[in-house]
Amino acid sequence: MATPExxxxxxxxxxxxxxxxxxxDAGTISARLDRLPATRSIWKLVVLLxxxxxFELYDLLYSGYVAPGLVRSGLLTATTHGLFGTTxxxxxxxxxxxxxxxxxIACGFLADRFGRRAIFTxxxxxxxxxxxxxxxxxxxxxxxxxxxxxxxxxGVELVTIGTYIAELVPRQIRGRAFACEQAVGxxxxxxxxFLAYLLVPHAFFGLDGxxxxxxxxxxxxxxxxxxxxxxxxxxxxxxQQGRLDEANRVMTALEARVQAEYGRPLPPPEPVVAMPxxxxxxxxxxxxxxxxTLMMVIFNVFQTVGFYGFANWVPTLLIKQGxxxxxxxxxxxxxxxxxxxxxxxxxxxxxxxERKSVIVVTAGAIMVCGLWFSQVSNALLLVGLGVCLTLAxxxxxxxxxxxxxxxxPTSIRARAVGFVYSWSRFSAIFTAFLIAxxxxxxxxxxxxxxxxxxxxxxxxxxxxxxxxxxxxxLEAISR
Numbered sequence: 016m017a018t019p020e021x022x023x024x025x026x027x028x029x030x031x032x033x034x035x036x037x038x039x040d041a042g043t044i045s046a047r048l049d050r051l052p053a054t055r056s057i058w059k060l061v062v063l064l065x066x067x068x069x070f071e072l073y074d075l076l077y078s079g080y081v082a083p084g085l086v087r088s089g090l091l092t093a094t095t096h097g098l099f100g101t102t103x104x105x106x107x108x109x110x111x112x113x114x115x116x117x118x119x120i121a122c123g124f125l126a127d128r129f130g131r132r133a134i135f136t137x138x139x140x141x142x143x144x145x146x147x148x149x150x151x152x153x154x155x156x157x158x159x160x161x162x163x164x165x166x167x168x169x170g171v172e173l174v175t176i177g178t179y180i181a182e183l184v185p186r187q188i189r190g191r192a193f194a195c196e197q198a199v200g201x202x203x204x205x206x207x208x209f210l211a212y213l214l215v216p217h218a219f220f221g222l223d224g225x226x227x228x229x230x231x232x233x234x235x236x237x238x239x240x241x242x243x244x245x246x247x248x249x250x251x252x253x254x255q256q257g258r259l260d261e262a263n264r265v266m267t268a269l270e271a272r273v274q275a276e277y278g279r280p281l282p283p284p285e286p287v288v289a290m291p292x293x294x295x296x297x298x299x300x301x302x303x304x305x306x307x308t309l310m311m312v313i314f315n316v317f318q319t320v321g322f323y324g325f326a327n328w329v330p331t332l333l334i335k336q337g338x339x340x341x342x343x344x345x346x347x348x349x350x351x352x353x354x355x356x357x358x359x360x361x362x363x364x365x366x367x368x369e370r371k372s373v374i375v376v377t378a379g380a381i382m383v384c385g386l387w388f389s390q391v392s393n394a395l396l397l398v399g400l401g402v403c404l405t406l407a408x409x410x411x412x413x414x415x416x417x418x419x420x421x422x423x424p425t426s427i428r429a430r431a432v433g434f435v436y437s438w439s440r441f442s443a444i445f446t447a448f449l450i451a452x453x454x455x456x457x458x459x460x461x462x463x464x465x466x467x468x469x470x471x472x473x474x475x476x477x478x479x480x481x482x483x484x485x486x487x488x489l490e491a492i493s494r
Contacts, residue, residue, distance in 0.1 A: 084225030114166020120437030142168030190365030204354030357409025
C-alpha cells in the first residue's frame, strides 16, 4: 500500500508529465487552470485573498462609524456651512475617496506591470503605516492628509484583489470565489461597528476611542501580510508576460496538490483559446471593450451614491432621525451584522444566475428600501430596512466585483478594472459632500431620493448594455 508521500509524488509526476506533454503558452496555462476541480487547495487560495479583503473593508468603512467620535472630540463637525468645507465629516470621507481615485486610476497599471502578488502585498503595508500615523493626528488637516495617503494604498489593493481572484480560480467557481471573498471581507462591517459602539464613546489610556478603532485594524493587517506570503503569482499573468517557465512551475505545483486531493486524474483541458498580446490603455477603447468600459464607468459613478451614501452615513442618518449617538451606534452595529450575509447568499446563487441580472434586481431593492427607510421612525422598521439595504448593497457588491473582472482580457484586466473602478472613487469624493448637503437641506428623505435616482441609472446601464458571463471562460468572454 502506497504511503501519502508516495501518493503525492505520483500525483506530482502525473501532473508534470501532463504539463510537459502540453505546449506551454498563455492559452494552455488558462485552459489547465479552468479544468481544475474546486478542491481544498483552490479554496485555500480564495480564503487567503479574502482575509486581505477583510482589512481593506475594515479600513474603507470605519469612516462612518468613527465619525460621531471625531465630531465629539472636536476634530470635525457633522456638517459645514459651505458645500466643500474641509473641517466636516464629509471632507474626511472625501479624502479617503480622493486617495482611492488616485490609487485606482493612476496606479492600477502597476499590477499589470509588476504582478498581482507583489502589488497586492505591498499596498497593504502602505495603508497600514498611513493609518497608524493618522490615528495620532490632532487637526482636521492632518486627518484628511493621512486618510488620503491610506486611500491610495487601498485603491491599489482593491484593483488588484479582484484581478487576482479572477485569474487564480477555475471558471466554474468564479462567482462563488468572489462571493466567498466578499462574505469574509464584509464580516469587517459588524466588527468595526461593534468596536465603534464599545470604544468610540470612551477614552482608554489617554486615547480617544476612535483612535483605538483605527489602530486595531492597522495591526491586524500586518498579520494578513505575513500569511499572504504563501500566495503564488497569477499563472495567467506570468504567461501573459512571456514568463512561461514560471507559469508552468506554478501550474504544475497547483495541479499536483489538486490531483492529490481530487483522488483521480484531472479532467483534460478544453481547446485552447488564443490569447492577445500584452495590452495597452487604448485597447479598452476598441470593440467590444469600448462599450463595456463606458458601461462600467456609468455603473461605478452611480452605484457609489447608493452604496456609500448609506454605508458611510448610517450612524449620522439615524442621529438625524432623532436617535442618540450611543443608540445610533448600537442600531448601526445590528444593521452591520447583515453585511456578510449578502455574500453568503451569493455563495448559493453566484454561479446559478447571470451577474448582470443580480445587479439590476439588487439596485431596485436598494431604491425601494431606501425610500421607505426615510419615511419611518419606528426602531424595528429602521433596523429591518437598514438590514435589507445592507443585504441588497452587499449582494450587488460581490456581483459587480466579479462582473467587471470578467469583461476584460488578461493583458489589460488590472488597468481596465482600475480605470472603471476609479470612477466610483471619483464619484465618492463628491458623493460625501452631496449627501451632507442633502441631509442638511432635506433630511433623510433628500438623501434617499438622491440614492433612488442613482439606482435607476445603474439598472438601465447594466440591464441594457451588459453582456452575459455565467459559466464562460475568461478568454471566451474577452472575444
